[in-house]
Amino acid sequence: MSQCRIYLHLVVTLAAFLFIILSNVSNVSAGDFDFAKTKVFMREMDTRPDFPVTMVLAHDYVYSLISIGDKVNTKEAEAVEAFIKTNQHLDGGFSSDKHDKETSILYAVHALETLVLIKLPPSIDLGRARTFITSLKNADGGFGFSANAKESSLNNTYNAVRSLSILSSLNMVDAAKTAAYIKGFEHKEGGFGYVKGTGVASAKFTYMALYSLKELGKLDEATKANALKYLNSSAYGKSTKEKVDSLQMLEEMGYTIDALKLLGAKGAIDTKKANGILKQVYIKQNGGFGPIPGYGSTPDSTFLGLRLLVGAGKLKAPGVYSLVKK
């Protein structure tokens, strides 16, 4: 019995040892970054009298702090909530800040995602938010940006699907029609781009298309296979030896990981490349991340860096993703 126990201990110890070794060899390591500095960098925002300044920064602030294990204090959470409420307009939509009078789907999705993260009972008008989002629906199945910029696009459609998902209102979308619109952006060589019928695919638009199709229940095997082919063969993929050079973006690497996770292809994530990019864009002086190597940190790109670490499973994913119970 005791021999069995010793044997078991040896096996467990050996397995743990191998796990640690393998983790350090190939995986993205959160230990390469000083999150105490990151916290100070992001918290510069809440020292400002006009905190949180803009809708995007409010989102980046909340997501970043939570992902590194910091707490969004009640005072800041309430300030964020009040800011979002102030920037909801009569049509139910949201603007970037108090100076911006144009409501759009872009700031609606940022507002809703932020509200999910701070976990305060939302005081915004959810009904009017739904009305605003559905008002942007076009006959082609896509969604426009705003009342003034009505033209459908893939990213506007993603933002609409994401927003309605948070509001548990995807039943307000004509799933077949919207899915057909999204599929129009698929490239025959794989992936999705933001221009129909020409140009190159990107991880960002591939993720947006996959997410939307999945939420709408229209993500088929052929589309998944085609997307996986693209993601694997891009500069950020595991199966290509193409060097991710200085001009490649942190954002694309993050979306590649998110898309592969969504496809259930975690094994295809190139953690070595991801770690390489993260190390190149990490600014050790202030703990932030820059958008590309050689550039300094911004709150926006710091959020992207942390989201990548969340995607790679090295930081905890903040929040749950629904504002309204289904």
Add this chain to the structure above:
Amino acid sequence: MKKTILRTLAAIAATTIFAGLAAAATPPYAVMATNDLGMHCACPTFDGFLLLPPYNTIRVQVLKKGSDSVSVVSSGITVSYSIAENTDAILKADPYFASWIKNAPKLFPGFAPVNATGNVVGLKGKKLADTMTYDSQSMSWKAEGIPVYPVTTGNATKDVMVDPLGGPNRDPFLTANITVKNSTGAVIGTTSTVVPVAFGGCCGCHLKLAAANGLPATPAGSFALLGTMHAKNSSKINIAMIDPDGDGVGGPVRCSWCHADPAMGETVAPGWPTGTKLLPGATFTLKKSTRSFSDVLHTFHNNSALVKSSYDANISTNCYQCHPGNKVDCYRGAHKAKTAIWCVDCHGNLTQRIAGKQMVTPWQAASLPSCNGPSAGITSAFTCHASLNIPQTTWTSTFGGKYINGRGGMGSKVVLCESCHGSAHAENPSAQALDNVQNSNIHTSLGTTFPSGKDKTYALGSCQVCHTNESNVWSNRVMFGD
């Protein structure tokens, strides 16, 4: 490689020698040099279009010290500068600058970027090493339009700027070494100042945009796409189909031909050169716009759904998306180094700037912040130096606000604000150590003592910078006479 090392060593040696001279040549002159703006823009190619030319301006004040009175030396001396990292040979061999040399005569008809003796010259005729001319308004010796360009020095600590086209990093913080000689040719003062010039972030989005639209991810592909995008506005003009030199290829096009740019000294759009053709298939006619270049450029980007949703959701606040930023640090002065103040706190965010019609008169006092407050119509989140009754005199110009075009001090107000406080956007103490070298040298040479929390990198704050028999203790009231 050897040449690069030699050039670097020469630059270091020059800087060291000049710094040494500055320390040794304390009396009887004070010499302060600054770049006017704190950062100038450059582009890696000029084949398609020109946003701004290589154009850097240095101002040097030479003050004759006295016990009570101080005099500005406006004649009887020779003030000269030399750019340490740029030489004629280096710039001619640089493929990016060669694009400027090739296209500049087309963009500015009548202008030769290389003169008869083979020197690279700027739009105002200034060489990379040249003499300066006294300007009575700023009471400084001025060299305007020096064709400074970021280069690869081989020094990794200096080459911090990423090349958006994938080439080696470049140095955006170049050095101008200043020498002042009297009428007999004897050196009576020296100093050095940062001459900043950097690429913006435009290529970061526009190359991707070209690729997304099926065009090569190159400046040429981007120019072709910009042409079709421009044709979608009310002008219907496809800028990529304008052929000024008649070679059958679109470009080079100078944006300010149709959209006046006060940064180029223009109050109205000058129009395109005589003989400009349109490529076959063009269906538009050329016409000038009543809107400034700054106005159309900022308004389009801030109001574009495509820009916001695909490239930067926070563009109205993210100035560095386009302006030289991040590690290059256009904005690096005391306001940034010591506080959480952002660009938008002084200038307003893009939405505010457009609503306030700042870009109708860009680059001018009417639309720029001052020490007393943010730009007109902007409510800053921070308190400016509003209660400070600064003894200052200012003048209006097509370029610059009250800080750049301002002199202060007791009595006749002869000292440029920038001479003591540093270049706009790089005020002392700057987060970029190079910006603090001049003040550090001057304070050190005088043996100035500092109160707690201040040091030699701060704005010039010793009376002895100009006065021989006054206090040598640093004070932020030094120009108030109390």
